[in-house]
Amino acid sequence: MCVNSTEWSASRIHYFSGKKKNPKKFRVQVHRLAWRKRSEEKAAVGKNMELKNLKLYMENMSIFEENEKLRKKANLLHQENIALFSEFEKKISLLDRVSATLNLIKDRARV
Structure with a gap:
């Protein structure tokens, strides 16, 4: 009975192929494939992060532009208010x- 899955896979290959293979070489190939898969996944995650970052940057720039327009409009309204x-x-x-003048006229008329 095999202890781990790598030994089981290696023994299975020996059985089906009829050739004797080096289990160490097989393990190295498996590790290389696993490393390649992880590096490809990291690259995909990196690209996704770059796309998200770009979207957020564009949204941020849009907000800044809208903020600047509103700031100018607020400044014009403030000047109009003044x-x-x-x-x-x-x-x-x-x-x-006028009220003071009318009061003076009334006061003079009483006297």
């Missing part, structure tokens, strides 16, 4: 002067 507030203050001060 201008409207200035007009409002002028009208209020004019109303205050």
